[in-house]
Amino acid sequence: MLDQYLTALAQHDPSPLPVATSFKFTENGVQLRLGEGFWKTAGAAQSYRLYVLDPQDGAAAVQTIVKENDHVALMMLRLKLAAGKISEVETFVVRAGDQQFFKPAVFDTLPPIYSQPVPAAERNTRQQLLAAASAYFTAIHTEGTAQYRPAPFGEGMNRHENGVQTTNVPMNGHNPTTAAQQLDAAVFKGIKVMDRRYPVVDIEDGTVLGIVTFRGDSPARKTTLLLSEIFKVTDGKIRQIRAVMLDRPLNAQTGWN
Numbered sequence: 001m002l003d004q005y006l007t008a009l010a011q012h013d014p015s016p017l018p019v020a021t022s023f024k025f026t027e028n029g030v031q032l033r034l035g036e037g038f039w040k041t042a043g044a045a046q047s048y049r050l051y052v053l054d055p056q057d058g059a060a061a062v063q064t065i066v067k068e069n070d071h072v073a074l075m076m077l078r079l080k081l082a083a084g085k086i087s088e089v090e091t092f093v094v095r096a097g098d099q100q101f102f103k104p105a106v107f108d109t110l111p112p113i114y115s116q117p118v119p120a121a122e123r124n125t126r127q128q129l130l131a132a133a134s135a136y137f138t139a140i141h142t143e144g145t146a147q148y149r150p151a152p153f154g155e156g157m158n159r160h161e162n163g164v165q166t167t168n169v170p171m172n173g174h175n176p177t178t179a180a181q182q183l184d185a186a187v188f189k190g191i192k193v194m195d196r197r198y199p200v201v202d203i204e205d206g207t208v209l210g211i212v213t214f215r216g217d218s219p220a221r222k223t224t225l226l227l228s229e230i231f232k233v234t235d236g237k238i239r240q241i242r243a244v245m246l247d248r249p250l251n252a253q254t255g256w257n
Contacts, residue, residue: 001079001086002062006045009066014039020085026255027091029226029248038075038093043067045075048107050114050242052200052207052230056126058082059200061209063230063244065104071096072104074162076228076244078199078209090199090211090256092228094162098246099225103163113232113240118206124236126201132233133198133208136241140214141193144186153180154237161243179241190216195257206233213254223247226254 008016014034027037046065053060061078073095080088096102118124124132132152139151157179159167167179182188192215200209207230214225227245231238 001081002049002051002060002077005077005079005086005089006062006064006066009039009042010044012039012042018085020082020087023087023089025089025091027093028246029252029255031255034089038066038068038073038091041068042073043069046072046108048110050110050230052202052205052209054200054202056203057201061200061228061230063107063228063242065107066093068095074102074104074107074244078211078228080199092226092244092246094244094246099162101162101164101166101245106160106163106165111240114205114207114230114242117204118234122234123203124206124233126203128236129201129203129206129208129231129233130198132236132238133210133229133231134196136231136238137193137196137210137212139183140188140191143183144189148183148186150180151183152237153178154234154239157238157240159241159243161245179238190218192216195254197254197256207231208233211254211256213252222250224250224252226252 008014025034044067048065050063058081063076065072066075073093076092078090079086136151142148168176193212194215195213197211209230211228226248229241229243232240
């Protein structure tokens with residue numbers, strides 16, 4: 001169904017999609033009619049597709065790159081299915097300039113860790129996967145306070161944000177630091193993680209889609225960050241994070257909370 005949606009999107013024609021009577025569609029937190037927004041300008045989706053599939057809950061999501069005229073956009077697409085029909089569509093469409101991080105070339109290939117299903121005997125439960133993802137956002141929300149608790153990172157964990165690696169590499173003139181070191185040092189202190197949702201949980205692959213907003217009380221903060229992250233989790237530890245995110249007006253809503 002995700003691939004069918006992307007094919008229809010490239011043809012600018014949503015009519016082939018099986019849409020439920022009760023239906024909702026948002027793009028970048030704004031409710032639209034199907035066929036509006038990116039539907040008018042999108043081209044073909046590229047070969048990079050990071051799926052999160054949750055047949056138990058009738059939910060699915062994908063991160064991909066989509067052509068748009070002479071440029072490309074990063075896209076997160078989430079679907080909710082009921083009786084074989086689409087009842088919810090949520091999309092993030094991120095173009096150059098929508099956020100400080102934008103390096104879509106990194107998304108040309110899927111890291112091997114994401115393409116490896118977790119052996120049945122080693123799979124985490126839905127609750128364990130959710131706990132790992134939630135612990136990450138709680139660590140960001142509480143870093144630098146007495147309530148801070150470290151997130152459960154696996155060795156060598158890396159985070160990519162709109163294709164830019166933001167862990168274990170030099171950043172803004174600073175030496176490389178791990179995700180754990182960043183949170184322990186409270187480098188993101190002041191961020192309020194709001195509007196948390198975990199709409200797709202893939203037990204077989206050990207992946208979770210988390211969608212949140214980053215807000216803050218600082219007068220210097222002029223925007224709200226609308227953020228979707230796909231976590232790869234094994235043994236209760238976060239192994240990789242890949243995010244598609246964009247800046248929105250300060251009081252912007254997600255369209256779903």
